[in-house]
Amino acid sequence: MTTKKLHPVSGVPYADLKAEARARRAAGERVAAIALALDVKHPAVVKWCQGMPEHDAATRANVAARAERRRIYPKGHSAAERVALTRLGLPVAERARILAARTAQTAEARA
Structure with missing residues (x-):
């Protein structure tokens, strides 16, 4: 008999938490907000959502925005x-x- 691994605080099966996290991420919710709502760690939500088109697109956009904020020199020069x-x-x-x-x-x- 296989037993479902349960979250230590809430007692909810991790499979249910993962499904909820993926549904919330598909709806456009931020990873930090999902982690807070489900009472799990941020890296867990990131791992559960990897490979989702919505998550991957948001991650690419965040990386580009972060790089633009760090830019010292303007674009368009050699x-x-x-x-x-x-x-x-x-x-x-x-x-x-x-x-x-x-x-x-x-x-x-x-x-």
Whole structure:
């Protein structure tokens, strides 16, 4: 006879928790909110939802948004421009300002 593994606090079978987590994730709920509602750890919800198209799409979007928030230099310039300004000994803020201005001028010239 196989016994279902139960959650130690709620006593609910893990299979039921997994099904609930997947249903909530498919409905667009955040992983942290699901973990809190089901009283399970965040990594458990991530593991249960892996492979779901909705989860994978949300994960890709989150990774892209995180990378954009960390961006120091604007898009649209070459690495050679950035290296040349770095070699001049300019501080990061000044390099970013110069590259942003160049990127804006290039965009205006193309328009």
